Amino acid sequence: MALTPMMQQYLEIKKQVPDAILFFRLGDFYEMFFEDAKLASKELEITLTGRDAGEPERVPMCGVPFHSADNYISKLIDKGYKVAICEQVEDPRAARGIVKREVVRVITPGTVIDGSMLNEKDNNYLVALCQVNTGTYGMAVTDLSTGLFQVTEMEGPWALDGLLDEVVRLSPREVLLTHDVIKDEKAARVLNSLPATTLTTLGHISDLPDYWQILTDHFGADKIAAYLNKQAMCQAAGSLLRYLTETQRRKLKHITEITSYSPKAYMVLDGVARRNLEITRSLRVGEKKGTLLWVLDKTRTAMGGRMLKNWLEQPLIDLVKIQERLDAVEELVNSLLLREELAGALKQIYDLERLTARAAYGSANGRDMTALLGSLEKLPLIHEALQQCQSPLLRSICAQFDTLADLRDLLFSSLAENPPVSLRDGGLIKEGYHAEVDQLRAAARDGKAWLAGLEAREKEKTGIKNLKVGFNKVFGYYLEVTRANLNAVPDYYQRRQTLANAERFITPELKEYESMILGAEDRLVELEYNLFVEIRNRVAAEVHRIQKTAALVAQIDALVSLAEVAARQGYVRPEVSDDGRIEITEGRHPVVEVTLGPGGFVPNDTYLDTENQRLCLITGPNMGGKSTYQRQVALIVLMAQVGSFVPASRAKIGIVDRIFARVGASDDLTSGQSTFMVEMFETKQILDHTTPKSLVIIDELGRGTSNLEGMAIAQAVIEYLHNAVGCRTLFSTHYHELAELEGLLPGLKNYATAVKEQGNQVAFLRKVVRARASKSYGVHCARLAGLPGDIIHRAAELVQQLEYHQRAAQEVVAGKNQVAVAIHEQQLTMFSTEHDWLREEILALDIPNMTPLQSLNYLDKLQRKLRKKK
Known part of the structure; x- marks a missing residue:
């Protein structure tokens, strides 16, 4: 038997993502089949069923509801799996035959962007590593949820150690690496020991595409010109960017800058030091509680929390930069009013970096955009507070601070106050922003007002007391009459649907209003969606400005946090x-x-x-x-x-x-x-x-x-x-x-x-x-520690015995040393031909087995003999 057309489509799409679990959209569910279904049902603890697919036996199948899919995807990602999202890409009503479907995104541990899957104060790093020749390594790191993209290159005899120290510092969720790197025993040991990191092998470096062209296409030749001679760095960056493009299947507009850094510009801490000092993760349970970060982190924003963590993981060695931060913290410590003004504004600011990233990515919904608006409205308060600062760092932040007033005005004038989660439910656009939206709303509103009075009017006209006006998606609006009252139905009622105990009717007037209401609502939903996407794109076009302001807000938040802890705990300026x-x-x-x-x-x-x-x-x-x-x-x-x-x-x-x-x-x-x-x-x-x-x-x-x-x-x-x-x-x-x-x-x-x-x-x-x-x-x-008393008592006795024997042994050694010294002195003066008897007697001594007392007795005897010889 041949497979059904739908199952053939599934298998063709599955070939494109063999290493991912395919979430295949069917109506209101994502379905999984064959081995994916068996694996997902086990990992997600959901029921494994079967489906007729044209084969003699039903194929394994399981599924999750579309509206709650994020929770299931998050569980799979946390376990290190990749999930491919396959959506319908054409309107089923316009489709001829089977609906066209495509993979719109592959979610991997390192490419998560949805806020519900992320820890707000932790970066979600994806790292790519490359080795181009012996002793030269390149690394690129991104956080897709914020738009961060950094590169570095290391060379020399300790380059691999430095590279691995950086990977341990970043603790990435996913590492992309070539066979050239993973074949190194030390690299493999360190990378495989990272507890929450998924390793993805890209193949051999010779198999990778032209990294220079990939970087030029995305960033522009002018931004990467400075890296022309850094082959390992650019190879890693190109590999990372290509992986992002292949998995996300869209232009990554929020990754606007490529920045290089050198680990040598910061204090170096290897993995052992980070673990033992418990800087960001406790030694016993691996959590934030009980760490230095736990003590110092009083940040109000997710951005500030991430920045403070990065500061602790990369302490400065530049004396000027250290003094600048200390000056800023000192000013904030000494000004309670300034601290409170800044803290009050900061606690009302959402995660600007990730909200902007989702806007540029095209996944931000109405609530994301209103959260962005609420954050932008607090920026003038921060800027105003900064204007009274005197320390160089805070004054510099103030001079660079962009309150983004134009974007704030745009969002304020266009967005409804409480938009729904879905972009296809309407209610996104504020009244007064767009004339056609207002007209369509009025039409829908007027039609519904007419409908509200229809039921009362028809009851009065027909005398049918239990007549009802209703609506469903299949038949639209209708008048429902029970069978007992069918004899009272007027001639202008037109039968629309027959039920077991009732009939449903429509009138020419109701049909006219139905067309007006439903047409207005459908047009309104489509128009609001298009307007929202346009607004979101205008925000995305300013992503670089928003990211810059977000970084400044994060700095302020981290500095205020350090000052608050210093004031509370009685710390001093070093x-x-x-x-x-x-x-x-x-x-x-x-x-x-x-x-x-x-x-x-x-x-x-x-x-x-x-x-x-x-x-x-x-x-x-x-x-x-x-x-x-x-x-x-x-x-x-x-x-x-x-x-x-x-x-x-x-x-x-x-x-x-x-x-x-x-x-x-x-x-x-x-x-x-x-x-x-x-x-x-x-x-x-x-x-x-x-x-x-x-x-x-x-x-x-x-x-x-x-x-x-x-x-x-x-x-x-x-x-x-x-x-x-x-x-x-x-x-x-x-x-x-x-x-x-x-x-x-x-x-x-x-x-x-x-x-x-x-x-x-x-x-x-x-x-x-x-x-x-x-x-x-x-x-x-x-x-x-609470050991039993008998053991403690016995241990104390044994200590006394051992100490006694040790002292005795020391006395033996001391006695032997005295004999040896005495003998040596005698040898210097007495071992001549006339004292051969003495040499023979001394050589015959069994010194190792003599007790201290025997040694002293012999010396006494020897002394008496020599006196008689004089």
Whole structure:
């Protein structure tokens, strides 16, 4: 049997999108068939049914309602699938045979634009990676929902590491890459470890089209002329743009600018440091709560939230730009009235970037446009508040600020106040904007007013008390009369429909009004739709202006947020310089402080420089606060270079080019690496990339092997960082013996977390002091953790025994050393021919098995013999 024409059409369209789940529009549903149906029914937990398609057996089928499809699409996208949307592209009433259908869009994890599928304060990045030759990599990144399009290129021996650090920073929803990149073992390991990222392979680089032509066609030759010699960068950008065009199947009018950047223009943070410092994602559950962003983000707009997150992920290293941000934050901290004026206007502004993107994309509805109007109406309030500012950055923002008054006036005069969601329901255009719209509305309104009185008039004329006026889409307007009253129906009634218990009629007058009402309504809906699209296109034509203003609003929002937190938490302005010193008085961990509440956090001082105190060795017990202290120093440095005030009573920050944070370790089961190997790989990453301007924090090193080897590795790393690199380092360790390095390494100073002991009671004071620790207090920590009392008691006994044996062993070694020294001294003066007896006697000694007492007895005996010989 041959397949039905509709199923043949489905299979032809499915061939175009073999890697996507095809949503095939049939009436009010999107239907899926064959393997797509089986997969979707499982992932969406919907019923799998069948459909006759001309084959002996029914083909698998499932479907979702058109009006709620976004929810189902979102679930599939979150699971990493692609969804192809196939729509009817001709009017079924005008179609000859089967209705023409086409794929109008392919939605992938990296090309989502609908607001309901996005986290408002997170970018939805799509990244393309290319390698054109050994050691040269290009990257292009876009957020289709905002119109962002950036490129960068890296080359040299560490180019791949830099590239992967950027990918980890962006945490994209989708990565496009060539076989040249994915075949690299390190790249594959990092990319496959990204938890929410879908990888899409484009093939080999030789298979890709002419990237230069693709970029020229979209941006224009003048905008890409500066990138002519950057082959890897342009290859990545061209690949990304081609993918967007193929999946979206329309002109991307809101991607207007291509901008390049260098990761070296910002403080570098690798994936390990980002994870351990919990900048935007918590270590345990991967959420915003419990992170630095959670503390600092008091933004009122989605745009401001995204910008602040980007600032934290890319701290500045340019001293001038840092000071500009600090000046702006200081002005806002000192002016409560200015902060409140700006905050009041900001909280009423919607996501200008994404609203504009949807307008340019052609998917914005009436409510999107009224939200845009409401936002534009608040821009003059922000501009007015900025005019009183004195700091250079805020004055610069004010000078560039475009209130978009012409667009505001257009939307205000044209848009109805409460438009429906659908563009085909009418009610989009405000009365008075367009004369024909007003005329058609009046006609429809007058006709309906006539209809409202028709029922009463006909009841009176005919005497039929239960006569009703009704309407349906098939038969239009009608007069309904029950069978019991058919004998009273007048001659001018014309039968339209017969029901079981009633008849429906129409009159010449009703037919005339029906034509007028329905004609007016149909024409009105079509006219309002066309006018709305025209208005939307006029907004889209100004997308670059709106995006520029949106970026300025985002900056203001981020700065106000930093100022608000600084004022509320008692932060101070840091003194940022290039002198290399990090001097913090009464520093606090910004996240732990908020978690503990007022007065709960114990502040600590810090001093590091590039000469006399470049490495602080911190010893002390577990739970004593070493890790918190180290991280707070790193976070205070990071905050200062973001342009934020910091949690301290005073802070001087010498600019840092990179922060490394190796804190703890765990098994990497996916790659089969043990805790110790993970620790070593992370340490290698530090040693490979750290510079004299870096800040390194290492919290424990060498725990995954024997004490002797672990301590040796820790000491070797300390010596390398101190001698070979000279970077500022906070190194905490449980190897107390390493404190002996002070004095041997001139730039190393000992610190410890203070402990108060009273009898069997131990209190951790959370204070870092200039000292060295002598104990780890592990048994006490076990008691605090709630281990059974029997275990705690037995552990304490074993500690005493082990300490006793250790002291005894040390005494043995000391005794042996005394014997060895004495023997050596005697050899220098006595081993002549006349003392051969003495040499023979000493050579016969079993020194390794002599106790300290036996050694002393022998020395006494030897001394008496020699005295007799004199």
